[in-house]
Amino acid sequence: MHTAENSKYAKTHEWAYMDNGVVTVGISEYAQQEIGDIVFVDLPKIGTAVTAGQNCCVIESVKSASEIYAPVSGEIVEVNEAVNADPALVNRAAHGDGWLFKIKAAKPEEYDVLLDLKTYKETLDK
Amino acid sequence: MNPENTENLKKTPLCAACLEAGGKMVDFHGWFLPVQFDSILAEHKAVREAAGMFDVSHMGQIWVEGKDTWKFLQYVNTNIIKRTQFKGTYSHIVDEKGHIIDDAISFALSPEKYLVVVNAACIDKDVAWFHKNAAGFSVKITNDSDNWGMIALQGPKAIEYAAALIPGVQDMARFTIKKIELFGAEGYVTRTGYTGEDGVEVMLPPRAIVHLWDELKAAGVKPCGLGARDVLRLEAGYLLNGVDATGTQSPYEANCGWVVKLDKDYFIGQDALSAQKVKGYRQRLTGFVLTAPGVPREGCKIFKDGKEVGRVTSGTFSPLFKGIAMGYADTDLPEDATVEIEIHGRLIPAKKVKTPFYQNRV
Incomplete structure (x- = not known):
């Protein structure tokens, strides 16, 4: 199961956790705090092909819309329907049940170059 | 927000109190003001169900x-x-x-x-x-x-909280003003607001306004920021000048024709407004409620049968009504018309509605 510690990070505040070639994606605890009350998540469609760095999901809070970028290339194979019914789940459990979507990685090496938690946290202090 | 960027921003007398209460500060038209404290939704709820207070000293x-x-x-x-x-x-x-x-x-x-x-x-x-x-x-x-601090105390319990500190507030009629003496200073209280709830706005010199903030906070009034204020005012159908009126619209176009009294003595703009009333105008500030999930924002295009009929000027997520928006739309758009609002490249169905979206007894 993904946790803050065993996940990798994009500088754009997504976390990624790879298991059997499938990468689960969510937003970091830092990101959910910055975004505030999440009221709607526009999830990608299953079957969509995405490339690393591509905007593929929108998170709406009361005050703003935030674009979520695919941390790796591949195909969207699953989305978290639970956040459709309860978008605030992303606020409450950003690293757990509030995950967003899963990508079947086309280039697993893209996962390897993502940041570890320590390095990601260092980018926040800058 | 980055502290090094805030030096040039104007600070209100309540700035320190807002920071102490955990305010997330932003640059609002050159003012350093809190957009939220803990949560916009919680602040919205406090004002609709109990009481909340806003630093409006920038007014x-x-x-x-x-x-x-x-x-x-x-x-x-x-x-x-x-x-x-x-x-x-x-x-x-x-x-x-x-x-x-x-x-x-x-x-x-x-x-x-x-x-x-x-x-x-x-x-x-x-x-x-x-x-x-x-x-x-x-x-x-x-x-x-520059000589006044100002707190808007709003919500169904606002008068109760206000009356505990300012005797006589409970007897004031809506839209009246009263001179007050509080914490050794002279000021004014008005029974007004920008939330669609009952409440007061209190003007006091800097030191006394901080005192009032502290007293209200100790009594249990929730500090609220600009984020909640924007949702509340939009639900109440109130115009935000600079956003919903940008210097090129008349009160008629802004759906505020009731503030124009053409038959009073001469006033600036009377000729133009008289002419417009006869001639009509193309677009009017109109309310929309999304009928599918989504959050409309400023600038979103409004379509009717594939044709652009307007643009959103203010949009938000309302805890009461979900996606709501106001925008200038063609005046010939029928009541209850079904339209589509373009959000992040997708057309989301919406319905034209009368504003205010939210109406309390005030």
């Missing part, structure tokens, strides 16, 4: 004094300014073309002394406009904005 206070005060205010306002002592009048200030410069409330303290409370972003513009048009009137115009 402007302009004194108009002298024997022609009322005549002058009639001349620069579209509405009939009430003469009854302590009554306030909401009105628009428009230019010769009938375009909105600002919306403001003028309070009658005496026949020769009115307090005009204006939007923060318009203070300098309003003062200059008043001076420019004061020729021939025996009036003195004073911008007193």
